[in-house]
Amino acid sequence: MNSTPHRHIVARPQADETPLVRYLLSSLAMAIIGLFLILPLVAVLVEAFRDGWQTYMTAITDRYTRHAIGLTLFAALVCVPLNTLFGVAAAWCIARFEFPGRSLLTTLIDLPFSVSPVIAGLVFILIFGAQGWFDGWFAANGFPILFALPGIVLATMFVTLPFVARELIPLMQQQGAEQEEAAIMLGASPWRMLWTITLPRIKWGLLYGVILCNARAMGEFGAVSVVSGHIRGSTNTLPLHVEILYNEYQFSAAFAVATLLAGLAIVTLIAKSIVEWRQQRQWESASS
Amino acid sequence: MSIHVNQLTKRYGNFTALDDISLSIDDGELVALLGPSGCGKTTLLRSIAGMEFADSGSILLEGRDMTFEPIRHRQVGFVFQHYALFNHMSVFENVAYGLRVKPRAQRPPEAEIRRRVHELLDLVQLDWLARRFPPQLSGGQRQRIALARALAVEPRYLLLDEPFGALDANVRKELRGWLRRLHEELHVTSLFVTHDQEEAMEVASRIVVMNHGRIEQLGTPAKIYDTPRTPFVSTFIGNVNVFRGCVRNGAFHSGSWRLPLPRTLDTLHLAEQNAYIRPHDIEILRGPAADWQVSIRHVQPMGSRYHLEAVPVADASGGPGPETESGRITIELTRQAFKALALDVGHRVGLRIHHVHWFHGAATPQQPIDIPAPA
Numbered sequence A: 001m002n003s004t005p006h007r008h009i010v011a012r013p014q015a016d017e018t019p020l021v022r023y024l025l026s027s028l029a030m031a032i033i034g035l036f037l038i039l040p041l042v043a044v045l046v047e048a049f050r051d052g053w054q055t056y057m058t059a060i061t062d063r064y065t066r067h068a069i070g071l072t073l074f075a076a077l078v079c080v081p082l083n084t085l086f087g088v089a090a091a092w093c094i095a096r097f098e099f100p101g102r103s104l105l106t107t108l109i110d111l112p113f114s115v116s117p118v119i120a121g122l123v124f125i126l127i128f129g130a131q132g133w134f135d136g137w138f139a140a141n142g143f144p145i146l147f148a149l150p151g152i153v154l155a156t157m158f159v160t161l162p163f164v165a166r167e168l169i170p171l172m173q174q175q176g177a178e179q180e181e182a183a184i185m186l187g188a189s190p191w192r193m194l195w196t197i198t199l200p201r202i203k204w205g206l207l208y209g210v211i212l213c214n215a216r217a218m219g220e221f222g223a224v225s226v227v228s229g230h231i232r233g234s235t236n237t238l239p240l241h242v243e244i245l246y247n248e249y250q251f252s253a254a255f256a257v258a259t260l261l262a263g264l265a266i267v268t269l270i271a272k273s274i275v276e277w278r279q280q281r282q283w284e285s286a287s288s
Numbered sequence B: 001m002s003i004h005v006n007q008l009t010k011r012y013g014n015f016t017a018l019d020d021i022s023l024s025i026d027d028g029e030l031v032a033l034l035g036p037s038g039c040g041k042t043t044l045l046r047s048i049a050g051m052e053f054a055d056s057g058s059i060l061l062e063g064r065d066m067t068f069e070p071i072r073h074r075q076v077g078f079v080f081q082h083y084a085l086f087n088h089m090s091v092f093e094n095v096a097y098g099l100r101v102k103p104r105a106q107r108p109p110e111a112e113i114r115r116r117v118h119e120l121l122d123l124v125q126l127d128w129l130a131r132r133f134p135p136q137l138s139g140g141q142r143q144r145i146a147l148a149r150a151l152a153v154e155p156r157y158l159l160l161d162e163p164f165g166a167l168d169a170n171v172r173k174e175l176r177g178w179l180r181r182l183h184e185e186l187h188v189t190s191l192f193v194t195h196d197q198e199e200a201m202e203v204a205s206r207i208v209v210m211n212h213g214r215i216e217q218l219g220t221p222a223k224i225y226d227t228p229r230t231p232f233v234s235t236f237i238g239n240v241n242v243f244r245g246c247v248r249n250g251a252f253h254s255g256s257w258r259l260p261l262p263r264t265l266d267t268l269h270l271a272e273q274n275a276y277i278r279p280h281d282i283e284i285l286r287g288p289a290a291d292w293q294v295s296i297r298h299v300q301p302m303g304s305r306y307h308l309e310a311v312p313v314a315d316a317s318g319g320p321g322p323e324t325e326s327g328r329i330t331i332e333l334t335r336q337a338f339k340a341l342a343l344d345v346g347h348r349v350g351l352r353i354h355h356v357h358w359f360h361g362a363a364t365p366q367q368p369i370d371i372p373a374p375a
């Protein structure tokens, strides 16, 4: 790297592009972001308010919308804590212990990422459906799984399973077990160690995983769409509700409800960058 | 508070990390564990602490078999190679940790915890850092905090894994003296790992030398230096010149050179025998009363002492001179002796050997031999 006048600003190695090339490249990047990210967001907002504030409010306070919000929140409320628990436990096992099947477990955790959500939904149909393995046993005994709440929760669980574990495994592997061993050497019980050492050290990574997990749990369409049955006021989550409204030509209402999901995305994005920033700071201070 | 390790063996797969280790440490002793990288020092320490379980053998603490006792029953304080301080807690909380996690019945009241922590921080002379966090400390400070943290629970045994490993030479020196004084004050039975022989000799009352998962020798620093039991110990502790040769007719022969041995060894015959000669057991002479003639190739002042490197010169009969493993002979002189001899590179001088030790076969101990002055 040659010593250009702005060397003190850019610490990274820098290629020798001319200012023109640099300008063109960054304009292109901005254009793509504008086209694919900002424009749709603006379009959603414009469409949502096309028929005025009144229509917007009616759409999002509608009985079915409220029910969809409730259902989405409920599914997230069940899935996120369970997957957090699973993620911490799995990451701990994989990062701290050698056991047969360890690499298999690591691979399996990634499975929901590599399977199309629709396929995931169909698998549940295959298992719990009327012609499935359990041959509708659950439904016959007054506890329907498909086209009901449990199916939605199961499908959401499945697709959001990897988020927390994926985030924590490399983090815990990188941190190593020494501080935990030190705690045990000082007389801490494993439980005490978990709360005073392990969790505080991974908290930002954990929060990051939880935020992503939550965003996906609330926004999941494919798998849930297959198992829910789209029963309005009963098994309709927010994303499904948007689709139904749209298919019924209630465009303004569809976009109004979509703003809720867009809002969730923006909140997630902000929370994510705050956590990323904190995590960065923690890593820097830990490695200094 | 003694530590006994009996025939401990530990394998990772088919790699033997600890091979039949037996070791006794008396109450209140400060023992150094010395050996090259990868020889199993950390593994041994972790086994004694209970963080690693051996495949066979036993560990007795104060005469009680602790081989299968969980860590917390062993009352061992452990200082990790890389400190392992809790980065998310202040220095104060780090030191207090061991007291805070005690079961409710044994946990001291808050005021007592404060008093104890400040006492310990005073002991390591870092009370003024109590509110800082570990990443804001220097390496030497972290090291001392790690020690204070381990001492807080009043362990009966202290295991230190390369306590000064990551520090620069000056800080190491300072902490060494400090560890020694601390040990005199507290008298905790301690075992510390190092791969710095000087450190081991300076701090410990006894040294354990390990290699390839085995104990090569265990003894006081002087004993290990003066009468090494194996070639490995001889070369690992201090510098040594290794001469290839044989013993016959009352003399050690190396190449074309001959070193007369004491009369008592007249009948000794060893077909293949390396002689180990310390650099300071070689005297430089000007004049004929020398055993060997050499030419000085390099002079290295080391403060109070001088290191010289010399190569043998052909003798009168044209023989090649002694055969050393490195092809060179290292000689160590005091500053005064060096000045008195007015030596410089290129000079031809004579050598007189005062002391030799050697090993029959693999590992039979052999008293060092004083070479008699020529008549």
Ligand SMILES: Nc1ncnc2c1ncn2[C@@H]1O[C@H](COP(=O)(O)OP(=O)(O)OP(=O)(O)O)[C@@H](O)[C@H]1O
Binding pocket: B012, B015, B017, B035, B036, B037, B038, B039, B040, B041, B042, B043, B044, B195
């Ligand atoms: N978990 C493990 N699995 C396999 N081999 C291991 C494991 N831990 C240690 N070893 C091996 O055991 C040997 C001894 O390791 P150990 O850490 O005790 O060495 P050491 O003497 O402390 O070395 P150093 O001075 O570099 O710290 C090494 O060869 C190492 O590769």
Ligand SMILES: [Mg+2]
Binding pocket: B041, B042, B043, B081, B161
């Ligand atoms: Mg080690």
